[in-house]
Structures are given as C-alpha cells and as structure tokens.
Amino acid sequence: MALLECQEVTKNFGGLMAVTNVSLQLEKGEIVGLIGANGAGKTTLFNLISGFYPPTNGSIRFEGDEIAGLKTHDICRKGLVRTFQLVRPFHNMTVWDNVMVGALFGVQKCKNVSRAKEEAMKVLEFTGLHEKKEIPAKELTIADRKRLEVARSLATKPKLLLLDEVLAGLTSTETTEAMKLVRRIRDEMGLTIFMVEHVMKAVMGLSDRLIVLHNGEKIAEGNAKEVSKNPTVIEAYLGEKLHM
Amino acid sequence: MTTSKLGKYLSGLGLLGLVIFLCVIPFYSTDYIVSVLLDILTWIGLTQSWIILSGFTGYISLGHSAFFGIGAYVMAILWLKLPYPLIILISAMSSMTLAFAIGFPVLRVRGPYFVILTLGLSEFAKYIFINYEVNVKGTVGRILLGVPNIRTLYFSLLIIAIVTILCAYLIKRSRFGYGLFSIKEDEDAAESLGIDTSIYKWLALGISAFFPGAIGATMALRRTYIDPYSVFDPIVSFQIIVMAFFGGIGKLHGPVLGACILTLISEFFWARYPHYYLIILGVILVFIVKIMPSGILGIFDLFGKAGKVVKFVRRK
Ligand SMILES: Nc1ncnc2c1ncn2[C@@H]1O[C@H](COP(=O)(O)OP(=O)(O)O)[C@@H](O)[C@H]1O
Ligand SMILES: [Mg+2]
Numbered sequence: 001m002a003l004l005e006c007q008e009v010t011k012n013f014g015g016l017m018a019v020t021n022v023s024l025q026l027e028k029g030e031i032v033g034l035i036g037a038n039g040a041g042k043t044t045l046f047n048l049i050s051g052f053y054p055p056t057n058g059s060i061r062f063e064g065d066e067i068a069g070l071k072t073h074d075i076c077r078k079g080l081v082r083t084f085q086l087v088r089p090f091h092n093m094t095v096w097d098n099v100m101v102g103a104l105f106g107v108q109k110c111k112n113v114s115r116a117k118e119e120a121m122k123v124l125e126f127t128g129l130h131e132k133k134e135i136p137a138k139e140l141t142i143a144d145r146k147r148l149e150v151a152r153s154l155a156t157k158p159k160l161l162l163l164d165e166v167l168a169g170l171t172s173t174e175t176t177e178a179m180k181l182v183r184r185i186r187d188e189m190g191l192t193i194f195m196v197e198h199v200m201k202a203v204m205g206l207s208d209r210l211i212v213l214h215n216g217e218k219i220a221e222g223n224a225k226e227v228s229k230n231p232t233v234i235e236a237y238l239g240e241k242l243h244m
Numbered sequence: 245m246t247t248s249k250l251g252k253y254l255s256g257l258g259l260l261g262l263v264i265f266l267c268v269i270p271f272y273s274t275d276y277i278v279s280v281l282l283d284i285l286t287w288i289g290l291t292q293s294w295i296i297l298s299g300f301t302g303y304i305s306l307g308h309s310a311f312f313g314i315g316a317y318v319m320a321i322l323w324l325k326l327p328y329p330l331i332i333l334i335s336a337m338s339s340m341t342l343a344f345a346i347g348f349p350v351l352r353v354r355g356p357y358f359v360i361l362t363l364g365l366s367e368f369a370k371y372i373f374i375n376y377e378v379n380v381k382g383t384v385g386r387i388l389l390g391v392p393n394i395r396t397l398y399f400s401l402l403i404i405a406i407v408t409i410l411c412a413y414l415i416k417r418s419r420f421g422y423g424l425f426s427i428k429e430d431e432d433a434a435e436s437l438g439i440d441t442s443i444y445k446w447l448a449l450g451i452s453a454f455f456p457g458a459i460g461a462t463m464a465l466r467r468t469y470i471d472p473y474s475v476f477d478p479i480v481s482f483q484i485i486v487m488a489f490f491g492g493i494g495k496l497h498g499p500v501l502g503a504c505i506l507t508l509i510s511e512f513f514w515a516r517y518p519h520y521y522l523i524i525l526g527v528i529l530v531f532i533v534k535i536m537p538s539g540i541l542g543i544f545d546l547f548g549k550a551g552k553v554v555k556f557v558r559r560k
Binding site for chain 1: 417418419422423425426429430432433434435436437438439440441
C-alpha cells in the first residue's frame with residue numbers, strides 16, 4: 001500500500017483551476033521532488049494534502065485512510081506534516097519552545113511540558129539548532145528559520161514530511177547543509193519526503209523520483225534523467241530553465 | 245541555577261506574605277481602605293481573566309463587560325433565593341455558558357473584526373437586558389436588599405482574584421497554554437502542528453468568561469442597585485484592556501500591577517475630577533501603544549538591560 005495516494009485531485013478557486021486531476025503515489029521511504037514553474041499549483045497541492053482547504057474533487061489517502069476534508073490538525077496527528085514556503089516560526093518564542101510545541105501536539109503528544117522539552121532537545125540536536133535554543137525565533141537568520149521550520153515539524157513525529165521550498169533563498173553552503181539534513185531525515189529517521197523545490201540541481205540530486213506540474217496538471221513523472229528528456233516537460237518550461 | 249531557585253523561593257514567600265497581608269488587613273483598616281482594596285481585587289480578577297483569552301491567544305476581547313453584566317444580573321435575579329456563594333457559582337457558570345454558546349461562530353472572525361464583534365455583542369446583551377427590564381418586568385433596574393457586609397464581599401473577591409490568577413498561571417505553564425500562545429503567534433502554523441485551534445480558542449473564551457461572571461455577581465451585591473446601563477458598561481472592557489496593556493501583557497504580574505496602579509489613579513480622579521478620568525484613560529492608552537508596548541514591566545526590563553550594559557562596560 002502506498003503511503004500517500006492522490007486520485008484525480010482538483011482544486012478550483014472560483015473558476016481558476018489551480019490543481020487539475022492530479023493523481024500520484026508516494027511509497028514509504030522515498031524522497032520525491034515536486035517541480036514546476038511559479039503558479040504551477042505546487043503549494044496548492046500541498047495545501048490540499050495537508051488539509052488547509054478541501055479539494056474540489058478527488059480523493060487523498062494516507063496509509064489507506066481518506067484524509068480529504070479532514071482538518072489540518074487531524075491530518076498532522078495522523079503523521080503528515082508540512083512546512084510553509086514563507087516560513088512561519090512563532091517569532092516571540094525561543095527556538096526550543098517552537099520545537100517543543102511540535103512535540104506537545106502532533107502525533108506523539110507529550111503529556112507534559114518537561115517531557116516535550118526533552119523530546120524537542122533531541123530534535124534540536126539532530127537538526128543542529130541546539131546551540132541557538134534560547135534565542136527567540138525572530139532573531140534567527142533565514143537559513144536557521146527554515147531549519148527551525150523543519151525541526152518543529154519533525155518534533156511532531158510525522159511519517160510523511162512535505163517541504164515547500166526549504167532551499168529557496170539559501171547560499172550555496174547553506175543549501176549543501178540543508179540537503180544533507182533532508183537526506184538524513186530520510187536515512188536516519190526513516191521519513192518519507194515530498195518536496196517542492198526550485199533549485200534544480202538540489203532537487204535532482206536529492207529525489208528518487210520527480211513529479212512535474214504545469215498549469216495545475218501533472219505532465220510528467222520519473223527519475224531526473226527521464227523527466228529532463230521528456231519532450232512535454234521541455235516544451236512546457238524546463239527547456240528554458242534547466243541547465244544541467 | 246541556584247540563584248534562580250532562590251529567586252523563585254523568595255518570590256513564593258513574598259506572594260504568601262502578600263496573601264496573608266490581604267487576609268489580615270481588613271480587620272485593621274477603615275471601610276474606605278477596604279473598599280479601595282476591594283476595587284483593586286475586582287480589577288485584578290477582571291484583567292487576569294481577560295488575559296486567559298486575549299493575552300494568551302491574541303484575540304482581543306471588548307466583550308468582557310457582558311460577562312460581568314450577566315453575572316451581576318444572575319445575582320440580582322437569584323438573590324435571597326439561594327445561598328450567596330452558590331449564586332456566585334451559578335453566575336459564573338452562566339457567563340461561561342453564554343461564552344460557549346456564542347464561541348464557535350464568534351471565534352471564526354480574526355483581528356480587528358473580532359474586537360468589533362465582541363463590542364457589538366456586549367452592547368447587544370445590554371439591550372436585551374434593557375428590553376427585559378422595561379417590557380417584561382416593567383422596571384428600570386434592581387435593588388438588592390440585605391446584602392453581606394463589605395468585609396465579606398472583600399473576602400469573596402479576594403478568593404475569586406486568587407483563583408483567577410492561579411488558573412491563568414496553571415494554564416500558562418501547561419500544554420493547553422502553549423497551544424494558546426501558538427495561536428497568538430500564528431494560527432495556521434499552530435493548526436499545522438496538530439493543535440485543534442477552534443477547540444482551544446473556544447475553551448479559552450469559556451474559562452475567560454467564568455471569572456467576570458463571578459466578579460459581576462459579587463459587585464452587584466456591593467453596589468446594591470444595578471441596571472443594564474451600569475453593569476453592561478463598555479467602559480469596563482476598555483478599562484480592562486488599558487490596565488492589562490499598562491502593566492504589560494507578556495507576564496502575568498504585569499496586568500496585576502496595571503490593575504493596582506490604575507485603580508488607585510482612578511480612585512483619585514473619580515473623587516476629584518470625574519470628567520477627566522476617561523480622558524486620562526485614553527491618554528494612557530495612546531501613550532502605552534506608542535511608547536511602551538510592553539507596559540510598565542517593559543520599562544523594568546529596560547532598566548534591567550541598562551544595568552547589564554553598565555556592568556558589562558565596567559568589567560571592560
Ligand atoms: N487561496 C487561493 N485563492 C485563489 N487563488 C489561489 C489561492 N492559492 C493559490 N492560488 C492560485 O493558484 C495558482 C497556483 O498557485 P500555487 O499553488 O501557489 O503555485 P506554486 O506553489 O506552484 O508557485 C496560482 O495561479 C495562484 O494565484
Ligand atoms: Mg509555492
């Protein structure tokens with residue numbers, strides 16, 4: 001059974017078809033990249049999967065259960081969590097508290113604050129944020145905010161992590177670091193990762209498989225080589241943008 | 245580590261001392277002093293209850309005057325029919341029930357719209373009671389006879405205020421509290437981390453409405469005459485907000501401090517220049533918003549920081 005299965009998912013914003021009839025499957029332990037030009041519908045697809053709004057049509061199954069139409073917090077508690085393209089840390093909380101909220105709620109639901117603090121500490125160490133644990137989130141650099149966004153999601157103990165452009169806006173050293181983290185999340189924590197990414201080299205290097213969206217439709221799927229040779233993809237947008 | 249433990253121990257002792265002092269003082273002071281302290285306790289309880297909703301979740305309520313008014317009216321209706329602590333409890337439950345009843349639709353509205361909606365609802369509640377008085381009962385207000393003496397009322401309010409502070413304190417340190425702070429920081433992010441934001445806000449509103457109900461009930465006995473205009477007075481809500489922000493809503497003792505200081509100021513001005521009081525309240529509000537967004541406590545923080553800088557420079 002696939003971990004996540006979308007069948008003919010459609011989202012219509014008052015006439016604008018942001019996502020049209022998208023079907024896809026994610027297997028346990030995969031890193032799958034979701035690519036496509038700006039406005040292709042990637043974030044919208046993430047919003048549908050994570051329950052920010054219900055799909056106009058179609059079914060979304062997580063571990064076999066229908067989750068389309070469930071509330072976001074219920075989906076999170078089932079083990080599916082997302083990060084935001086424009087990071088949204090709790091600015092006035094410390095890094096530690098931010099991550100602790102993930103541990104308090106989410107799948108594992110630590111019953112008390114001190115237990116959650118311990119759990120959060122483990123995640124802080126894993127993500128390399130432990131030295132900044134007492135700093136309010138608003139004082140972090142962009143790279144660290146993105147890292148915090150990931151750490152906070154990890155603290156909920158998910159099975160599937162949706163990453164929305166966590167590499168965007170990072171320097172090349174920061175990108176390498178972040179890529180290493182993504183790979184470790186899969187290899188060491190055993191999570192499945194579905195990531196939207198614009199940095200082609202990174203997403204091609206990280207992903208086992210790529211899914212390409214164009215104007216809300218899925219136009220191609222496969223490994224990096226297959227996708228970059230796909231004529232529809234080249235015609236649609238890769239040709240001008242992809243310099244491999 | 246040890247100094248912070250010692251600090252906690254000392255502040256705990258200080259708190260205990262304060263409570264003992266507040267328990268003993270009414271037996272050694274005039275009625276006037278007791279009445280001022282009673283006012284202070286009232287405002288401490290009201291601001292602290294407001295903090296549970298508005299301080300923790302960021303949903304600024306201008307509706308707490310309605311919860312106060314409901315409590316006062318339930319007391320007026322049941323007075324002499326039941327034992328008085330029981331009526332206080334029923335009043336509190338009534339306010340809470342009302343809050344739960346309106347909670348879900350009201351809390352869907354965010355930001356300034358929420359503020360205006362709560363103001364509108366509390367005015368609406370006022371007119372329902374005006375209508376009830378005039379058309380159903382054929383009266384204007386109610387007189388409460390045979391009320392307990394001022395010291396009894398003082399102790400009732402002391403208990404209510406302590407329970408309110410304790411409740412806010414326990415919530416603040418709990419899982420529930422962190423859920424509420426997350427909502428204040430970013431509701432969507434909170435939801436995405438597994439927090440049932442609708443239920444959390446709803447519970448916070450209900451708990452927050454409980455205490456003004458109890459306080460309103462007690463104050464009805466203190467005033468001995470109530471009518472809808474006086475107990476549903478929107479000034480109550482405004483005053484709560486000014487006190488809370490004046491003290492600083494980031495910490496629990498901020499609003500307590502704000503309530504103490506502003507009650508004393510208002511005591512002074514009501515007696516001498518009643519018409520200027522509201523103007524002064526307004527000026528204070530503008531001053532806080534513009535100049536010291538973290539309230540009086542913020543000023544202390546500044547001193548603290550300045551002290552650290554001085555120490556640092558000296559060491560160099
Ligand atoms: N909440 C919304 N309401 C209306 N239109 C939206 C909304 N969210 C996204 N869209 C539109 O849907 C399309 C896809 O957007 P998005 O999913 O953000 O693209 P991507 O993440 O691939 O850049 C865009 O045309 C965008 O303007
Ligand atoms: Mg996007």
